[in-house]
Every structure is written in structure tokens, then in C-alpha cells.
Amino acid sequence: MTPSRHLAVSAILLMAGFLACGAPPAPAGLHTDTINLILGDESFQQRFGRPPSVEDDEDLRIRVHLEYVLERLRRRSTAELSPAAREARARSLERLEAYLQRGEFPRNDGHPDARRPTFIDSRGRICAVGYLFEQELGREAAGAIAAGYKYAFIREMESPLLRQWATTTGLELEELEMIQPTYSAPAADDDEEYGPRFSLLDPFDGRSHIALAPGFLFDGRGDGVPVRLDLSTSVMGGCGLGAYAAVSLTKLTGAERSASALSNLDVGMAWGRSLFSDSWLVLRGGLLIPTGDEDEVGSSLNASVAAKRPSQAVLFQPGALGGRVGASVILGSAFCSSCTLRLEAGLDGYSAFYKAFQFSPRWGAGFAYRYQSLVTMLEIAGARYAESPSSRSKLHHSVGFALRRATGQPGFQPGISLSVPLEDRLERWFLGVDLTMRY
Structure with a gap:
């Protein structure tokens, strides 16, 4: 192969890798302008007595929501759960608390909605539900979910793997939806x-x-x-x-x-x-x-x-x-x-x-x-x-x-x-x- 053809083939392969790495198609349908599809901005209202504004720090909104949900989930009765389910639930909430303390939250870096779930953003930051999933099944499995449902609400994710995992968390599907925040575009x-x-x-x-x-x-x-x-x-x-x-x-x-x-x-x-x-x-x-x-x-x-x-x-x-x-x-x-x-x-x-x-x-x-x-x-x-x-x-x-x-x-x-x-x-x-x- 001549040097010129070798350079051309190399350039084509490089660009092919680039083009193959785009974000997954963004689902359409559900929409919210609040931090959570189910609870809305209830957490912020409870904490500060007012709705959030564009001036409020994005990380603060996410943190307040997760703290609020974590407290609600811990107060819920688990009497009807089996011992194995109670143990799984406690483990899930401990992981959610660890995620909250870590404080690395993703951003909506590609969906046109002002607020949207983002399973894993372009910088590798994973969402709260994604973190729970990753802790159980690994980053590779989480990446597979993000490849098809990066900007999807949980009820939009038609993934048998995710549905099966959800049954092992000790949390109801609605509770996972309560955890899942929406994220704004990257701040200035x-x-x-x-x-x-x-x-x-x-x-x-x-x-x-x-x-x-x-x-x-x-x-x-x-x-x-x-x-x-x-x-x-x-x-x-x-x-x-x-x-x-x-x-x-x-x-x-x-x-x-x-x-x-x-x-x-x-x-x-x-x-x-x-x-x-x-x-x-x-x-x-x-x-x-x-x-x-x-x-x-x-x-x-x-x-x-x-x-x-x-x-x-x-x-x-x-x-x-x-x-x-x-x-x-x-x-x-x-x-x-x-x-x-x-x-x-x-x-x-x-x-x-x-x-x-x-x-x-x-x-x-x-x-x-x-x-x-x-x-x-x-x-x-x-x-x-x-x-x-x-x-x-x-x-x-x-x-x-x-x-x-x-x-x-x-x-x-x-x-x-x-x-x-x-x-x-x-x-x-x-x-x-x-x-x-x-x-």
C-alpha cells in the first residue's frame, strides 16, 4: 500500500470511530420542567419555602432532592417485605447516600429539553439510579443502558435487564422513579x-x-x-x-x-x-x-x-x-x-x-x-x-x-x-x- 493510500485509510478509520460514537436518539413524550417527574420540586419547596429559580445552583437542587427522597424512603414501612428484600432495600439506600456524599452529578449535554434524565453524560458522570445499577452489575452494563436510554425516564426504558435488576433492589419501580432526577444543560x-x-x-x-x-x-x-x-x-x-x-x-x-x-x-x-x-x-x-x-x-x-x-x-x-x-x-x-x-x-x-x-x-x-x-x-x-x-x-x-x-x-x-x-x-x-x- 502506498503512503498516500495508507494515510487515507487511517484517516477514514479515525473518522469512522468518531461518527460511530454519537449519543443515542433522545426519546420524546414525557416532559417536566422540575427536578423529578413524580415529586416535581417538592423537595426544594420544603427546604426553602419557594420554588427554585434559574439562579439556584444545579448541584444544590439535585442534592436537596436526593436528600429529601432518601429521607422519605427510609421512613416508609418495610413490614410487608421479606427479610431478603429488606436487606436489599437497606443496601440500596446506603449506596444512594454514598452517591449523594460523592457529589458528582451529570448534566443534560444533548437533549433539547431544559431538564431531562441523563444516565451517563459525556464526561462519564452517572445519574443516581445509574449509580445503584452500576454498583450491582458494573460499569459496562450501565454503559449498555446509557447507549440506548441515555435521556429516558425509567418508565420509558424498555430494558429487560434493568427491569430484572429493579426487582432485586428492595425498591418499588415508582420509588426508583422518585429517585431519578432530571438535569439541566451544563451551567456557564x-x-x-x-x-x-x-x-x-x-x-x-x-x-x-x-x-x-x-x-x-x-x-x-x-x-x-x-x-x-x-x-x-x-x-x-x-x-x-x-x-x-x-x-x-x-x-x-x-x-x-x-x-x-x-x-x-x-x-x-x-x-x-x-x-x-x-x-x-x-x-x-x-x-x-x-x-x-x-x-x-x-x-x-x-x-x-x-x-x-x-x-x-x-x-x-x-x-x-x-x-x-x-x-x-x-x-x-x-x-x-x-x-x-x-x-x-x-x-x-x-x-x-x-x-x-x-x-x-x-x-x-x-x-x-x-x-x-x-x-x-x-x-x-x-x-x-x-x-x-x-x-x-x-x-x-x-x-x-x-x-x-x-x-x-x-x-x-x-x-x-x-x-x-x-x-x-x-x-x-x-x-x-x-x-x-x-x-
Whole structure:
């Protein structure tokens, strides 16, 4: 198989996996604007003496409802139940209390109703009834239910497995319906759980985005000012899997000889999954498709630009053909409520213009602190790579600082960044501005 056909087949397979991972069809029929189909907002009324409003925290509404239902179910007489059923009921209520204490509630991330049950959302957060089911039959079985009935009320779920399980819980079907909350769409600040977009590190973090990042690289050698434009985009599906693409264009200005360079194209798939609380694991893998030129000036220009972001340096190796894999761990609120820590590592394998195949490991770390809608970031990134096909591989590091407006709401999150190559810090530094749109 020729290289071009191999790349085409790989791209088709990647996209097929993405398209096959959509959310299940949303059932139509039942509808409610309250927290529960049977009890409505009775729990909130009892607690606060008023109906809930859009200003009330979503997690608070869910928690109040589950506490209210848990208390009601514990007060119910179990005299008519068999000893085995009483034991199963007590176990179910203990699990419901454990779920409530854990405090990780899903969101309606795809149904047009304002409020809808969501068995497992795209970040892996499971609903209350789903949690009881999962504790008995496992996550794989719960995933099978979510695949067919993600947004269904219990009475809409025509699953023999779920019906059979319900008879073993010690709870009546109506009681399970009383437990099942409805969920709103992700709130404006939900995206903050995922942390802000870092400027120096890998731009693909398992969320949908479009980013335009122009900037200037000031070179102490005085041979012009490269103007660079980074373009990147990703589209994530309902199961946390999606496609991404990135390319960069650079133009040298103010020099005797004009030059421009286009980076190699990076295309592939990214997948994000919640680890615990507001911490995330993101895996990605892609192809390096050569587009860059190999003339001396263009190659030199790419080498200068690569120093800005070592974790992306292989993109600026003219003619690089190969692949890349990487992993990121994003720890939100791990040590303070306004902090995010990101750690990442990856490996690139490529051959530039049919020269010897080589590997380039890369790594990075970033710390972000949020104050209201402003986020400050300190990052470091490194990689081992050769600046040109004729040079030997060596370590390269850059340190960066960024300030960004990031409320977590969909829309533009502009930022300004400054990065300095540590191995050549007196020679060049990069000042950039990026306009990132989350959606």
C-alpha cells in the first residue's frame, strides 16, 4: 500500500470511530420542567419555602432532592417485605447516600429539553439510579443502558435487564422513579472544572474549540521579525471522543529576503474522560502530514518558530511524515478551588523527507490560577528533537506566562502570552495573542 493510500485509510478509520460514537436518539413524550417527574420540586419547596429559580445552583437542587427522597424512603414501612428484600432495600439506600456524599452529578449535554434524565453524560458522570445499577452489575452494563436510554425516564426504558435488576433492589419501580432526577444543560461555569486552555502546552484537551493565535517572535540576531498564525480546531462527540486538526503559517517581515513557511498538518483523534471530581485524562493520537517546504530560509524560519513551543516542534520539521501520541492529566481544584494543574507527555515518530526515522519525546507542565474571569498561567514545555535534518537531536525547553479571560461560558476566551526558550533565552522570545472559541 502506498503512503498516500495508507494515510487515507487511517484517516477514514479515525473518522469512522468518531461518527460511530454519537449519543443515542433522545426519546420524546414525557416532559417536566422540575427536578423529578413524580415529586416535581417538592423537595426544594420544603427546604426553602419557594420554588427554585434559574439562579439556584444545579448541584444544590439535585442534592436537596436526593436528600429529601432518601429521607422519605427510609421512613416508609418495610413490614410487608421479606427479610431478603429488606436487606436489599437497606443496601440500596446506603449506596444512594454514598452517591449523594460523592457529589458528582451529570448534566443534560444533548437533549433539547431544559431538564431531562441523563444516565451517563459525556464526561462519564452517572445519574443516581445509574449509580445503584452500576454498583450491582458494573460499569459496562450501565454503559449498555446509557447507549440506548441515555435521556429516558425509567418508565420509558424498555430494558429487560434493568427491569430484572429493579426487582432485586428492595425498591418499588415508582420509588426508583422518585429517585431519578432530571438535569439541566451544563451551567456557564461547568467548563471551569476542566481548567482553562493553556497557551504553551498541547492545545487539544478533549474539548471542542476553534483557535486563532497570531504572534511575533523577536529574534536578537536582527534578521527580521517572524509573524506567526496558529490555527487549531477540535470537535468532540457525546462520548468524549472527537477529531482535531492543527497547522501554522509563518511570514518573515523586515528582512532583506522575504520568506514564509507552512508547518506540517497534525490531524487525529482526542478522547477525554473524567478521573475523579473535576480531574481529567485526555488521550490523543494523530498523523503528521507533510506540507512544509525544505528550502534553507523556510527551514531556518521553522526552527526559530519551533523554539516557542517545543511540544509542537515536530510540526516545524520540513517534510515530516509520521505520527504522534500523547496524554494529558488535568487536575482541577486538586489543591485549591481556583487552581488547575496540567501534566502532559507524548512521543512523536517521524521521517523528514525520507531521511532516517527518529523519535521525539515531549513533556510539559502548567499551573493556572483563576480570579473571577481572569486566569494567569505559568507553563514549561520540553522536547528532544533536531532543529534541522542535518543536526543532532538535543533537549529544548521553553517557559511561558499567559493571562486569559476564561469564564467557562461558550464563546471567545482571548488571551495574551509570552514565552522564552530556556536554552536560547537571550536570542529570541515570543509574544502572542490568541482568540479561542469554546463551543
